[in-house]
Amino acid sequence: MADLPWHDVGDFEDADRGFIAELSPAVIRSLDGGVVWDNDAYDFLQGDCPATAHPSLWRQGQLCARQGLYEVTDGVYQVRGLDLSNMTLVEGERGVVVIDPLVSTECAAAALKLYRAHRGDRPVTGVVYTHSHADHFGGVRGVTGGGVPILAPKGFMEHAVTDNLYAGPALTRRTLYMYGAALPRSPEGQIGAGLGMTLSTGTMSLIPPTAEIERTGQEETVDGVEMVFQLTPGAEAPAEMNLLLPAHRALCLAENATHNQHSMLPLCGTVVRDARAWARYLTEAIALFADRADVAFASHHWPTWGRDRIERFLSQQRDMYAYLHDQTLRLLNKGLTGAEIAEVLRLPPALQQAWHTHGYSGSLAHNVMAVYQRYLGWFDGNPAHLWEHPPRESAVRYVECLGGGAAVVELARRYLRENDLRFAAQLLNHAVFADEGNKEARDLLAEVYTRLGHGTESATWRNFYLTGALELSDGIVPADVEVTPADFLAALSVEQIFDSIAIRVDGPRAWNERLSIDWHLTDLGERHRTTLTNGVLVQQPEPRGTADLTLRLTKAQLVGLLSGQGVEGVEREGDTRVLRRLVAVLDRPLTDFAVVTA
Numbered sequence: 220m221a222d223l224p225w226h227d228v229g230d231f232e233d234a235d236r237g238f239i240a241e242l243s244p245a246v247i248r249s250l251d252g253g254v255v256w257d258n259d260a261y262d263f264l265q266g267d268c269p270a271t272a273h274p275s276l277w278r279q280g281q282l283c284a285r286q287g288l289y290e291v292t293d294g295v296y297q298v299r300g301l302d303l304s305n306m307t308l309v310e311g312e313r314g315v316v317v318i319d320p321l322v323s324t325e326c327a328a329a330a331l332k333l334y335r336a337h338r339g340d341r342p343v344t345g346v347v348y349t350h351s352h353a354d355h356f357g358g359v360r361g362v363t364g365g366g367v368p369i370l371a372p373k374g375f376m377e378h379a380v381t382d383n384l385y386a387g388p389a390l391t392r393r394t395l396y397m398y399g400a401a402l403p404r405s406p407e408g409q410i411g412a413g414l415g416m417t418l419s420t421g422t423m424s425l426i427p428p429t430a431e432i433e434r435t436g437q438e439e440t441v442d443g444v445e446m447v448f449q450l451t452p453g454a455e456a457p458a459e460m461n462l463l464l465p466a467h468r469a470l471c472l473a474e475n476a477t478h479n480q481h482s483m484l485p486l487c488g489t490v491v492r493d494a495r496a497w498a499r500y501l502t503e504a505i506a507l508f509a510d511r512a513d514v515a516f517a518s519h520h521w522p523t524w525g526r527d528r529i530e531r532f533l534s535q536q537r538d539m540y541a542y543l544h545d546q547t548l549r550l551l552n553k554g555l556t557g558a559e560i561a562e563v564l565r566l567p568p569a570l571q572q573a574w575h576t577h578g579y580s581g582s583l584a585h586n587v588m589a590v591y592q593r594y595l596g597w598f599d600g601n602p603a604h605l606w607e608h609p610p611r612e613s614a615v616r617y618v619e620c621l622g623g624g625a626a627v628v629e630l631a632r633r634y635l636r637e638n639d640l641r642f643a644a645q646l647l648n649h650a651v652f653a654d655e656g657n658k659e660a661r662d663l664l665a666e667v668y669t670r671l672g673h674g675t676e677s678a679t680w681r682n683f684y685l686t687g688a689l690e691l692s693d694g695i696v697p698a699d700v701e702v703t704p705a706d707f708l709a710a711l712s713v714e715q716i717f718d719s720i721a722i723r724v725d726g727p728r729a730w731n732e733r734l735s736i737d738w739h740l741t742d743l744g745e746r747h748r749t750t751l752t753n754g755v756l757v758q759q760p761e762p763r764g765t766a767d768l769t770l771r772l773t774k775a776q777l778v779g780l781l782s783g784q785g786v787e788g789v790e791r792e793g794d795t796r797v798l799r800r801l802v803a804v805l806d807r808p809l810t811d812f813a814v815v816t817a
Contacts, residue, residue: 223275224572230478234282234521239337241287242301247329247419255325255421258286258300260404261411269406271673276681279479279579280411282521288333291522292514295469296338298330303398303415304354304518306330307471309464311442314344318462318471319355319518320362323421327358343367345441346426349473349518350459351378353423360424360706368441371428372450374458379425380710382457384719386488388808391698393487394418396814399682401689401696408685413479413580413678414519425706432460435503449507451475454497457490461500463508470512470529476501476536478520478574482581483543484589486679491593494544494586501537505530532575539576542566543583547590556599557591582677611817614652624650624657631663640674643667651691652817664815665691687815698810708778713740716777717749717758720805726754729804734797735766742773751801768793 245258261284268277286300294310306327307318315334320327335341343363348356348371356379359369383390395401398417399409409417432439432448439446449461455474462471474481475497483492515529516522523532543564550560561584570576578586598605607613621627627650634643644667650660665688672684690696711719735750748762771790772780780786786798 224574227574230282230521230574233523234285236522236524237290239288239290239296240333242329242333245286245301247301247323247325247421249325249421253420255323256301256329256419257404258284258416261416263404263406264410266406271407272410273674273676273681275574275577275676276413276579276678277410278574279413279577279678280416282478283411283413283415285521288337291516292467292469295464295467295514295516296334297516297522298333299521300416301330301333302326302354302358302419303412303417305516305520306358307516307518308334308338309444309467310338310341311344311444313442314342316345316347316441316444317343317362318347319349320346321358321419322354322423323419324358324361324424325421326419327361329361330358331362345369345444347371347441347446347462348375348379348428349462349471350456351375351382352456352474353379353383354418355474355518356425357423357704358421359426360422363426365426368430369426369428370430370432370439370441370446372448372452372458372460373431373433374452375431376427376710378457380707380715382489383707384711384715385722388810389812390487390489391810392812392814395696395698396683396686397485397487397679399686402682402685407673409682411579411678412682413578414474414477414481423704423706425704425710427710435507447508449500449504451497451500453493454500455481455492461504461508463511465511468511468513470504470508470515472504472515472517472533474518475504476515476533477517477580479579480539480576480581480583480586482589482679483586484592485581486585486683491589493593494540494590498537498541498544501533501540505533505537509533535570535573535576539566539570542570543586544590547587548594551591551595556601557588557595558599560591561585561587578677580677580679582680611652614649614817617649618653621646621649624654624660628657628660628663631660631667635663635667640667640671644671648815651815655816661691664688668815690815695811695813709775711778713738713743713745713747713774713777714758717747717756720749721756721758723805723808724751724754724756725804725806729754732800732804734800735768736797736801737762737766737769738777739769739771740774740777741771742775749801751804756801766793768795768797770798 247256249255264280264284268274289297291297296308298306302321304319304321306321309316345367346369398412402409435449437448445465447463451459459473461473483494509530514522514524523529546564547560564587618624618627627646631643631646647660647664650657651664668684668688672681675681732751738747746761748759748766750757769792776789
């Protein structure tokens with residue numbers, strides 16, 4: 220810790236620069252009175268770092284917990300600290316253009332109200348989604364009901380929906396771990412999420428964009444606000460873009476350059492990101508925009524002012540992602556596995572001295588393993604790892620070989636005394652998976668996870684460790700969230716709707732089923748056929764011949780069927796039992812499956 224630049228208070232000065240007003244109290248409620256955001260819960264971060272937190276992460280929490288309305292530059296404002304992400308407002312000729320309207324409609328509405336209280340009751344005349352993650356569009360109905368230009372990068376709708384559709388329940392469960400949703404906000408519990416404090420828990424929404432940005436260099440004007448775009452697909456998001464506001468000499472970096480090392484593969488799960496492309500986009504951003512901007516801001520954290528500082532910031536961010544990519548490839552080509560590379564790879568000292576390269580959201584270790592996975596996959600080449608037993612079966616055998624559950628606990632205590640928390644956790648994980656009723660093992664593993672969480676610099680690692688400890692002690696915390704909001708379902712294409720049904724088919728139960736259904740979407744003028752055979756639901760457009768059952772319905776009625784609303788008002792022709800047979804083999808996903816127990 221002593222070698223970190225603690226004397227550098229520049230981030231604190233930047234985080235406070237342009238402050239106008241805060242929301243007081245910083246508590247946002249839903250219409251039924253439930254709390255969807257409480258930034259006041261983090262007031263404890265104003266104190267000194269305790270022994271239960273990593274000093275660097277505590278510092279990051281202090282910075283991210285700042286909230287209120289800030290002036291970025293003349294005509295450009297941000298509301299920060301009222302959700303995981305920032306809302307940016309650019310004043311136009313008639314109103315204001317909103318960039319990234321937060322996660323929840325309640326938070327977005329509160330942010331807009333705070334802005335209007337100090338800048339006048341300007342109408343929202345346009346919206347920009349910088350990328351396809353929900354914390355950058357979910358609050359849109361809190362600022363507009365539509366009827367204004369909404370710009371987004373090419374491919375936005377496909378990825379905005381599918382990112383939350385196909386693996387939605389599993390992502391939801393793991394997201395609760397990553398953001399520490401069930402943890403108390405306290406020096407011993409959740410102290411942030413690296414990119415911000417946490418996710419709000421209000422109403423998510425989605426209004427489809429009216430126009431997509433299709434190429435780098437494309438220029439658009441909304442309400443007199445000129446914007447020049449740079450597409451960055453496959454970096455932090457599969458559909459993402461930076462943009463320059465030339466009249467304001469202000470550069471929006473979306474989530475491609477923030478004040479931490481981002482994640483190549485978030486712990487909640489997603490498609491592995493491309494560190495090589497990410498670095499190259501930052502090189503391109505420097506060439507395109509660095510001499511045209513006096514301030515750079517992002518959809519998280521605080522801005523950076525001054526041309527030289529912007530270029531240094533972008534260059535260091537670029538070098539960080541390029542280094543972890545290139546060095547991982549160098550070492551994997553020498554035969555090291557992902558875990559081995561993660562153990563030895565360190566950033567160059569000059570980069571390590573920059574606070575914004577630290578892994579508060581990502582981490583160097585799991586980013587290295589993500590790069591390894593992108594190129595070589597899950598298998599490290601060792602045949603012993605090719606067909607291992609699943610975790611519970613392996614645990615039973617390990618515990619047996621080590622002399623039983625009590626013996627494993629005693630071994631773990633020895634490693635705990637030696638401060639080898641990592642191996643103590645491995646041993647105790649085996650003991651718990653082999654016998655969930657082993658209370659001594661569960662309690663000790665919870666203690667180990669707590670100590671690991673309190674010692675890590677990464678907020679997402681801390682939240683995972685501490686949530687694991689909580690669930691070992693108190694049991695599984697149920698997910699009180701809507702997996703697929705109504706706006707997301709309405710935004711699905713017909714093909715995506717059928718995809719969402721196909722991934723719910725219980726293959727073994729459907730092995731011997733043979734059925735076909737024609738779906739006539741009367742409002743779209745489309746005809747689709749789904750055929751179930753060999754446990755696979757296949758779809759095809761414009762089918763020929765006849766099916767076992769024909770349904771004539773609107774897209775809204777099809778979405779209703781997905782939501783369990785029944786078939787009222789749907790015209791049917793053929794064997795109506797076919798639909799019941801299909802429904803009978805559909806599985807229900809879980810959002811409360813076990814993580815730290817078998």
